Amino acid sequence: MLKGLGQLGDMAKMMKAAKEMQERMVALQEELGRIVVIGEAGAGLVKARVTAKGDLTGLEIDPTILVASEKEVVEDLIVAAVKEAQAKAIARQAEEQRKLMTELGLPTDMPIPG
Template identity: 40%
Template sequence: MDMKKMMKQAQQMQSKMSKMQEQLADETVDASVGGGVVTVTVNGKQEVVDIDIEPDAVDPDDAEMLEDLILAATNEAMRKVQDMVDKKMGQLTGGMNIPGMF
């Protein structure tokens, strides 16, 4: 293989990956639990950007249930965003699983 060609392809992929990382930062996914009483929004950088809690979910005598709902919604949102990132990275890499890319 031609080394110049390989280097050029690597640079092109790196450029595409940088653009994709920027795009993913702007994309979000939501996950709701408890019939929609708790909704968590996570961006493509896997940062929690919003938590919405319906007032009915706030029971001072049962804070543990609210904590569990928040955890469940956060974990589901993280799974969804990871699936989104994996799908988009798969499109970029042609389905190759390259460890450490995200």
């Protein structure tokens, strides 16, 4: 379509590629909101569910620790489970971004805005 226009044709290709990348990034952000990772503490007595975007969506506490443990122990387990889930979310987000960059033919260590 833009054959023979030299640099204008290259610019059109670059704009198309940039638009595709932007669309793919929006889709990735939506997907990260649907991916859920789980962090655990106390051998699974406390579980935290977090989206790959880092949003805490749920907390599961085995009722036996509420009776047998001190308040501070339960609080520490909750914090530990949430931190583990958040770390898994960050790792999953990075993994998904690396996949996208590979699919787009870009360096996987290139920083992505957003």
